[in-house]
Amino acid sequence: MKAIVYHGPKEISLDDVPVPEINQDEVLIKVHYAGICGSDLNIYVGAHPRAKSPLITGHEFSGVIAKGNGHFKEGTPVTVRPLISCQHCAPCENGVSHVCSSLKLYGIDTAGGMAEYVKVPANVVHQLPADMPMTIGAFVEPLAVAVHAVSRTNFNVGDSVVVFGAGTIGLCMASVLQAGGAKQIIVVETNPYRLQLASELGFIALNPAEIDITARVSELTKGIALMSCMTVPPIRLLPHC
Ligand SMILES: [Zn+2]
Ligand SMILES: [Zn+2]
Numbered sequence: 001m002k003a004i005v006y007h008g009p010k011e012i013s014l015d016d017v018p019v020p021e022i023n024q025d026e027v028l029i030k031v032h033y034a035g036i037c038g039s040d041l042n043i044y045v046g047a048h049p050r051a052k053s054p055l056i057t058g059h060e061f062s063g064v065i066a067k068g069n070g071h072f073k074e075g076t077p078v079t080v081r082p083l084i085s086c087q088h089c090a091p092c093e094n095g096v097s098h099v100c101s102s103l104k105l106y107g108i109d110t111a112g113g114m115a116e117y118v119k120v121p122a123n124v125v126h127q128l129p130a131d132m133p134m135t136i137g138a139f140v141e142p143l144a145v146a147v148h149a150v151s152r153t154n155f156n157v158g159d160s161v162v163v164f165g166a167g168t169i170g171l172c173m174a175s176v177l178q179a180g181g182a183k184q185i186i187v188v189e190t191n192p193y194r195l196q197l198a199s200e201l202g203f204i205a206l207n208p209a210e211i212d213i214t215a216r217v218s219e220l221t222k223g224i225a226l227m228s229c230m231t232v233p234p235i236r237l238l239p240h241c
Helices: 036-042 138-152 169-178 191-202 213-221
Strands: 004-006 013-017 024-034 059-065 076-079 118-120 123-126 161-162 186-187 204-206 227-229
Touching: 024 076, 076 138, 138 169, 161 169, 161 213, 169 186, 169 191, 186 213, 191 204, 204 213
Parallel strands: 161 186, 161 227, 186 204
Antiparallel strands: 004 013, 024 059, 024 118, 059 076, 076 123
């Protein structure tokens, strides 16, 4: 099968590799779409602390079950919760396996979804609605990150909110807040493309390089706003770029 393989900093290629063999707990997915995450860009430039070459990248993907192995019917549309947790550390035993003390991810610590086929344990697979486009299916994971992040804030319906950063997760958070009934959603961003995207999505897009953000936000919200910070540096600021 074809797979996108990371071989070292700025060395990535489309390779022919064997189709993965599955064990009794696993299923084989035929991948339809895979998203490129910020962490994939970190891997590409060699800045990800855990990714070791050779590695098939990709942890945001959708596809159909190619081998269900008794767990799923073949052809079922699915996406994957890409976390690999140990199941026996204290966080895992307390039901918070997403903060497992030895947490790993498909596409970072082991082969991911930027390939024709990927194998994963059946218990991380989620069936998608039959009418959901596969492009959206590949977007479930980053959207879930935003849903979780918003759930960690003290947001209430009718609040005015400020989201710093209009990257994928920032815009997902703004969209989740919009769906959740925020009164005003202010997105702070310096990148012109992202600013435009934010305003096209109906958010108040402000550029701190051009205006006094504190004054403008106070004016818009009459001094009462919930702040939500996304502080991942843009990839061009990372080392080796
Ligand atoms: Zn990601
Ligand atoms: Zn664990």
